[in-house]
Amino acid sequence: MPPAASEVQVLDAETGEPIGGAVVQGSGEVRVTDSAGRSAWPAAGPYVVTAVGYEPVRLRSGRSTVRLRAMARNGRVVDQEGVPVAGAIIAHDGVWAESDTAGRFAFRGDLTEGEVIVKRAGYRPFEGSWDGKSPLVLERLELRALYISFPRLSPDYVPHLLERMAQRGYNGVVLDAKSDRGLLGWDSQVPLARELPEVNNQAWMPITEVLKLAKQYNFYTVARVVTFKDHPLATAFPQRAVRRGDGSVWIDIEGLGWSDPFLRENWDYNVELGKELAAMGFDEINYDYIRLPTDGAIKEIVWPIEHTYEMRTGAIDGFLNEVRLALRPMRALLSGDVFGLVPSVVKGNDMGIGQTVETITPYLDILCPMVYPSTFIPGNLGLKDPHREPYEVVYRSVVAASKRTTTPIRPWLQGYSLGVEFGPREWSAEVQAALDSTDMGFVFWLASGKYDGLLKADLPTRTAVK
Known part of the structure; x- marks a missing residue:
């Protein structure tokens, strides 16, 4: 099916910022968005729009704007003995999430650059890099x-x-x-x-x-x-x-x-x-x-x-x-x-x-x-x-x-x-x-x-x- 619009702009669903380098794939054809998040649609669909760190969007027909949601990065916060820490705040670049009773959290956004902050009452705060896989460990403090x-x-x-x-x-x-x-x-x-x-x-x-x-x-x-x-x-x-x-x-x-x-x-x-x-x-x-x-x-x-x-x-x-x-x-x-x-x-x-x-x-x-x-x-x-x-x-x-x-x-x-x-x-x-x-x-x-x-x-x- 041909696209309803000749051009698409791919945006971050939360910030509204354009996403450069997003891949717009059609039937046998691939396009990549420029720094303004813009690209021409492939000639025929169905379409898949993807970008690193974002959840893919699948469309039967093209439209002028596609908004991608940042992929959730799942993690876990524990203490030094491996016990889950509930209610911990995990923050990065102005965005934050909170751990549940099992210490689990889902963070939307890119945590690969800069430092992550983890804090909870009764623990020393953690501030440093995270590999996205290992549990984040907090040190108990009385x-x-x-x-x-x-x-x-x-x-x-x-x-x-x-x-x-x-x-x-x-x-x-x-x-x-x-x-x-x-x-x-x-x-x-x-x-x-x-x-x-x-x-x-x-x-x-x-x-x-x-x-x-x-x-x-x-x-x-x-x-x-x-x-x-x-x-x-x-x-x-x-x-x-x-x-x-x-x-x-x-x-x-x-x-x-x-x-x-x-x-x-x-x-x-x-x-x-x-x-x-x-x-x-x-x-x-x-x-x-x-x-x-x-x-x-x-x-x-x-x-x-x-x-x-x-x-x-x-x-x-x-x-x-x-x-x-x-x-x-x-x-x-x-x-x-x-x-x-x-x-x-x-x-x-x-x-x-x-x-x-x-x-x-x-x-x-x-x-x-x-x-x-x-x-x-x-x-x-x-x-x-x-x-x-x-x-x-x-x-x-x-x-x-x-x-x-x-x-x-x-x-x-x-x-x-x-x-x-x-x-x-x-x-x-x-x-x-x-x-x-x-x-x-x-x-x-x-x-x-x-x-x-x-x-x-x-x-x-x-x-x-x-």
């Missing part, structure tokens, strides 16, 4: 990490701290990337960051240099991004800030302004920062202050939209979904911090800040509740004196969260003293609770960054679980 704030990022202190951490069995570090004051730990090229006064003016060691040092110890690296608590943004652009009824910028109990969580342009700024950090090589981007303000004259705030549960949770979820989509094809996992009480409050109660386990976790790879015993009051978690029961606070909180989501839980642990002196006994109790309730590990929070006591303490390990 994190033991410390948080380092900007004031401790000095060339004299950081190398010593990282070496001590490695000696004491720690395998990860959380670095401030965007701080509680809205300052950045690197020379960001995000346009808004270039406009804000002094956010890039670091008086500390750039996190790019700290990242390189951490990688030398094979540390898992996490960049912490304080999200909506952002004084430089709020004061430079009051129209984007949380405001009072008279239009002035609302100021919290620390004397700091916040960006409005309901405004998409504020989402975009933090999404772009996260992408920049992921491209830098961080294994995880951890978003903190993904909520509405709590401390200060809250009643003075006038919100631009109706202040309901649906609108509050919708704003936080909308932002996290944007981050998730941006980071999915990149190396970094996405984690989010929530108040320690969030896992134990009744379902449907966001405490007025837009955070609930059920609404947030669909967008996260890891949920990180801040379960510091000193922040709980008598009666919380059914405990008379939470301050003096660090094991129960951590254990009950993580278990409560785990019952409400399938997203992995990794708690923040209290490394400081407030109300009750915290030392080796309390730290050990917290670590033991983390070991007993999750296999994701933990991160210690100590804003001062003075970890001498913690690094001397003999804390429980997985090989010595009680």
Whole structure:
């Protein structure tokens, strides 16, 4: 049968890009498309259109355009013992797939050039070439990490701290990337960051240099991004800030302004920062202050939209979904911090800040509740004196969260003293609770960054679980 059109253009079905070198075969005649994907049809059919890496298309008659689907490359993700890894993300050149319960995945696209990224919560990310046949292997990781704030990022202190951490069995570090004051730990090229006064003016060691040092110890690296608590943004652009009824910028109990969580342009700024950090090589981007303000004259705030549960949770979820989509094809996992009480409050109660386990976790790879015993009051978690029961606070909180989501839980642990002196006994109790309730590990929070006591303490390990 002669073709209905004299010429054909062969295109990629997903991208719409022309496919040069595609073979157009008719009855006893073969043509090849040029760089624009164009070719004359053979005189008679039936026809078969093929291209390397694409599924063939068979036609009884010719037409002006043929779209080819990229051939699915089947693979499997396993751990070091050959156990299938479900829910792993396999990414290459902006395209990604997810492994099923048997660790299997089907990837449409050419994986023969460049590197493939494989990531999953609880494992070290893999980034390298793949032969298309062998299973992709992920190394299990139970994190033991410390948080380092900007004031401790000095060339004299950081190398010593990282070496001590490695000696004491720690395998990860959380670095401030965007701080509680809205300052950045690197020379960001995000346009808004270039406009804000002094956010890039670091008086500390750039996190790019700290990242390189951490990688030398094979540390898992996490960049912490304080999200909506952002004084430089709020004061430079009051129209984007949380405001009072008279239009002035609302100021919290620390004397700091916040960006409005309901405004998409504020989402975009933090999404772009996260992408920049992921491209830098961080294994995880951890978003903190993904909520509405709590401390200060809250009643003075006038919100631009109706202040309901649906609108509050919708704003936080909308932002996290944007981050998730941006980071999915990149190396970094996405984690989010929530108040320690969030896992134990009744379902449907966001405490007025837009955070609930059920609404947030669909967008996260890891949920990180801040379960510091000193922040709980008598009666919380059914405990008379939470301050003096660090094991129960951590254990009950993580278990409560785990019952409400399938997203992995990794708690923040209290490394400081407030109300009750915290030392080796309390730290050990917290670590033991983390070991007993999750296999994701933990991160210690100590804003001062003075970890001498913690690094001397003999804390429980997985090989010595009680």
